[in-house]
Amino acid sequence: MRILVTGGCGFIGTNYIRRLLSHDPDAVVVNLDKLTYAGNPLNLDGAAEEFGARYRFVRGDIADAELLPRVLEEHGVEAVVNFAAETHVDRSIDDPAPFLTTNVLGTQNLLEASRRYGVEQFVHVSTDEVYGSLGPTGSFTEGTPLAPNSPYSASKASSDHLCRAYHMTYGFPVVITRCSNNYGPYQFPEKLIPLMLTKAENDEPLPVYGDGLNVRDWIYVLDHCLGVDLALRKGAPGEIYNFGADCEKTNLEVIRTLLQIVGKPESLITFVADRPGHDRRYAMGYDKARRELGFEPEYDFAEGMRETVAWYQNNRDWLENVRSGSYIDFMNRWYGERK
DSSP, X not given: OEEEEETTXXXXXXXXXXXXHXXXXXXXXXXXXXXXXXXXXXXXXXXXHHHGGXXXXXXXXXXXXXXXXXXXXXXXXXXXXXXXXXXXXXHHHHOOHHHIIIIIIXXXXXXXXXXXXXXXXXXXXXXXXXXXXXXXXXXXXXXXXXXXXXXXXXHHHHHHHHHHHHHHHHXXXXXXXXXXXXXXXXXXXXXXXXXXXXXXXXXXXXXXXXXXOOEEEEEEHHXXXXXXXXHHHHOOTTOEEEEOOSOEEEHHHHHHHHHHHHTOOGGGEEEEOOOTTOOOBXXXXXXXXXXXXXXXXXXXXXXXXXXHHHHHHHOHHHHHHHHTSTHHHHHHHHHHXXX
């Protein structure tokens, strides 16, 4: 199968490509990535040598209406897995415009190019954040109404609606996946776990929003990649599949687990003003994915966290390369305004 993976130099896309090429000897992957601040070509360093002609990289933007038809035709693409997105909530609050451009207009452009070319399978990777915030009990299902509370989640909900519309209007074979919070190797260090790990190892204060009791449902990135691959191979067109790992943790629990692994004191935790529209709790019900796709997460949180910390500690050159980027100024300014 010839698969176009968009956003493949990002965190989840990188892990998906590496897993896909390692597990399926017949897969050919074309990685289309704009290489914004969170897209790191070092993530797939050596992939061309390891996988030969089965891995190809194209630098480009899913919002480029002239580029996409050429890529699809030149590489004979049969399926598309769309990871390309602006993803960071704090950045979306600071400036929503790039999120609308990539996540909404870019997705529509990718859908249209794929439809016109005759792509046979299209998986759109979304997020649990489109559902909004849960109360103290229950979990999101695929039928939960969308109620996004940030510009980021609103842009992803919009792209989900576009995908559904393309299926309903044109019969286009699109599948939507929504997943809980990912963690693992190659995650950009503006995200909670790598950000707190970096600060803890440098004995810097760990900024925690509000009271730290916001709950997220965590999943190791390779389990999410398994789910996306199952959706590609087994998902029914027009359907939505949630992926989770039955792993609800408060932000404080996550950070305390991290501090225990690296042997740092909890006195590093510093509470800062909460961010606007901060959803209180997420929890993902994935009975449908288990029943229809055979999905079952393989990693528990303790194991996944140990492997995550070990990966960052063993790949300090990668981390230093990423940390030299412009995100540092942004995050320092963001947290500084909330002290």
